[in-house]
Amino acid sequence: DAKTTQPTSMDCAEGRAANLPCNHSTISGNEYVYWYRQIHSQGPQYIIHGLKNNETNEMASLIITEDRKSSTLILPHATLRDTAVYYCIGSGNKFYFGSGTKLNVKP
């Protein structure tokens, strides 16, 4: 399973796009990139995942570089409720969480 590196924390203004980077340079060819978030004292919530292609759903967009060594999660219009710890995971069938990024969305 790929080791991931993320910034410890980031700030974002409410209504602006939040771009959260993740480095997963050791990811293998069949490992997906997953993004989860965890709001204080709750279970992690699935956001999005991808293998090679960029992905978009109702919550976010995922941009994966062509060499698959890094990715960016984009929350297009951040709200105060998006304040959470965001985890990037490079995985087959077992998740090994890194330390994640604490996103602070400010009014």
Added chain:
Amino acid sequence: DAMVIQNPRYQVTQFGKPVTLSCSQTLNHNVMYWYQQKSSQAPKLLFHYYDKDFNNEADTPDNFQSRRPNTSFCFLDIRSPGLGDAAMYLCATSRGDSTDTQYFGPGTRLTVL
């Protein structure tokens, strides 16, 4: 709605007194996982079941055991809780295929007195 349920949400036990945490799912998923999350840390995988096959992580202490009597239920047993076992315990499930998205329950917060 299909979901992952953990009971109780809060559990208090005494040092050395065995405790069991439970997880149930209505997703009919093949795989069930248990994670430990200590304060200000990321979740750490303890073990998982693929159907009835138990898979322990190498660094999971022997004090932690698990049972999966059927597809829907999975239990985490802590035989002799120490103060260091105070944590949030998270259960997750997945289908067990190549795109193995995990779905997490709300967690059980364990306090050891």
